[in-house]
Amino acid sequence: MKKALIITVLAAFLAATLVAQSANSGKGKIKGIVLDEKTGQPLEGVTVKLYSVKALSYYLPSPNTGSDGRWRILYLRGGGWNIDFEKTGYETKKISYRVDETPGAKSPEIEIKLVKIEGFALTEDIISELEKGNLLFGEKKYQEALVEFENIFKKNPDVFIILKNIGNCYFAMENYDKAIEQYQALFEKQPKSAEVMTLIGNSYANAKNMEKAMEWYQKIPFEEIKDTNTLFNIGANLINNNKNDNALKYFKRAVEIDADFTEAYYQLGMTHTALNQIPEALEALKKFMELAPDSPDFGTAKAIVDAFSKVK
Numbered sequence: 001m002k003k004a005l006i007i008t009v010l011a012a013f014l015a016a017t018l019v020a021q022s023a024n025s026g027k028g029k030i031k032g033i034v035l036d037e038k039t040g041q042p043l044e045g046v047t048v049k050l051y052s053v054k055a056l057s058y059y060l061p062s063p064n065t066g067s068d069g070r071w072r073i074l075y076l077r078g079g080g081w082n083i084d085f086e087k088t089g090y091e092t093k094k095i096s097y098r099v100d101e102t103p104g105a106k107s108p109e110i111e112i113k114l115v116k117i118e119g120f121a122l123t124e125d126i127i128s129e130l131e132k133g134n135l136l137f138g139e140k141k142y143q144e145a146l147v148e149f150e151n152i153f154k155k156n157p158d159v160f161i162i163l164k165n166i167g168n169c170y171f172a173m174e175n176y177d178k179a180i181e182q183y184q185a186l187f188e189k190q191p192k193s194a195e196v197m198t199l200i201g202n203s204y205a206n207a208k209n210m211e212k213a214m215e216w217y218q219k220i221p222f223e224e225i226k227d228t229n230t231l232f233n234i235g236a237n238l239i240n241n242n243k244n245d246n247a248l249k250y251f252k253r254a255v256e257i258d259a260d261f262t263e264a265y266y267q268l269g270m271t272h273t274a275l276n277q278i279p280e281a282l283e284a285l286k287k288f289m290e291l292a293p294d295s296p297d298f299g300t301a302k303a304i305v306d307a308f309s310k311v312k
Contacts, residue, residue, distance in 0.1 A: 026077030028099035032110030042069025046087040053080040053258040080258035090114040096257040142172045160189045176207040194224040262292040
């Protein structure tokens with residue numbers, strides 16, 4: 001069996017300036033409303049970041065919710081999207097969503113409830129400074145953004161959520177040790193945050209320390225892992241450690257979220273093959289061959305499918 005390929009985990013915030021026209025071009029529609037979980041009131045000014053799993057790019061510009069908490073996008077390409085809902089002072093909410101471009105397809109309103117981070121108050125000055133830092137980050141001026149965020153934190157040490165912004169800057173500059181330091185400090189404040197655990201795991205993965213990355217990934221409740229690259233990375237690492245049974249659920253979840261994730265279908269099929277689960281292997285490998293006829297792994301998949309078909 002082909003040894004699983006470990007894909008470098010990409011944190012969504014790193015791709016904020018990657019633009020592919022295909023991500024902004026399609027016939028799909030998507031809309032939603034964002035509410036405060038405690039009060040049920042609509043939240044204005046929530047940034048909705050949509051990342052196309054297939055196009056590997058963001059939909060830009062990112063929409064923001066209006067005074068009624070609602071947002072809407074027309075002409076969106078179909079397929080899997082990772083969506084982040086971000087508002088200063090609230091925990092980021094991450095979901096995965098499939099956009100259907102079929103004419104007449106219904107587009108139900110996505111209702112999201114954000115949890116307010118308690119323990120500190122954000123003044124208008126702090127929010128303004130954060131927005132300045134975020135703008136610099138979006139322009140890939142990571143060092144300048146880092147200085148901005150660190151200055152805010154020095155003046156407002158109780159506003160611990162800024163540790164994520166600082167960590168993101170170090171991550172973007174590929175200084176993973178410093179990124180981990182900031183994320184772990186944030187984890188001490190938010191020990192149940194799946195997002196923070198993912199950020200730490202991603203940092204270790206990008207630093208090529210998969211042992212530590214897996215240690216953090218496995219802290220995350222399975223149902224809260226929304227990122228397909230993270231799911232694939234965990235599954236591949238389990239295969240490399242001869243834990244095929246455990247790897248299956250991660251590959252299955254990856255293709256449930258993104259039905260176009262060809263490499264996940266391949267690894268799912270290969271894992272079923274290793275476990276001698278022939279019908280499941282055939283299904284996954286045939287899907288892979290359908291999606292990726294030009295893949296260098298096509299020949300291997302076809303040979304296995306042909307061999308299994310003869311057995312049948």
